[in-house]
Amino acid sequence: MTGTADIVIEPDGYKIGRDATPLAAHLQAAVAVCVHDDTQGVGGLLHLRYLAKGQTKPLDLTDNTLSSDLLLLDRFCKDLRTQGARKHSWRVRLVGHIPSGEGLDQPAATLLDLLRAYFADNRLPVECKEFNREQKLIVRLQPREGRVSVSAAAEGQPLASAYKAS
Template identity: 30%
Template sequence: MTDRVLPEMQVPVDQFEIARYDLVLWAQLQSSFALCLYDEVQEGGALLHMQIGRPGHVADPELTDNTLSTNLLLLDSCIAELRHSDPRARHWQAKFVAHSDERRGGRELALGVQSFIEAYLEDVGIGLISAAVHSDESLRLSFRPSMGQLRCEPVTATTQRLRQIT
């Protein structure tokens, strides 16, 4: 039996991607967060990748109305498109992972965004399965929606492994 290699798709910051077939969605988290959405029965899912705070103001621990309204618009679009892509799915779940720069007060901001996301998900009937805020080096997050599998590793570990392969 041979292991098949799954296609990968990068999700840039302030965007989302819907998985309509089995693939790995990935994002590099650096002062940003990822919301991984999937249905535990069907194979659909999505990865939403967003900046924590406004560019240039990431160190400000206050969540502004602009930040929240931007997050809400993108969240609404992602959830609507996800539900439209798989109308039979009824068991939506989510995983939240964030990276913050602790030296600049980013952890408080990330925790504020996490609270906002938790309340939003509860309002739309999606269960939050796990949440984590990391403050070390930036992360490479890989998410396979069809299986609900999530993996995070430091970017330097990914780079070192690629150098060993080539």
């Protein structure tokens, strides 16, 4: 996106920014929640996973696990508002990585459905892209302008063109 080094967001973490430094998440059986406010030039990226690192079986998505995800999502949204983002102006994009493997579609769908419902309750439209592939993805959000790009981790080749919600 730019010549600036990315700020990498670890799983179960998030970052909010106002400048041109891209926020990035390396997705492996995970979801990136990208939120941007066009009117304030602020955006953030939340990195949630549903498969523990080095494991082949998904996390047990119990009520406790999903509650933890909701608490982190609430904190992320609160911090966005603290940075000046106005909820009614948010553009929400979800990018999910679903590795090929038995039994991984359902946990991904559960987490994506939870995220869609959360933002629907707040009357915010959600754009969602799911990538079914073995290889990791890199999702980048340019927080000031709201551009999101997705590329394969190894090749760095775009899988989805950069887009900006209108």
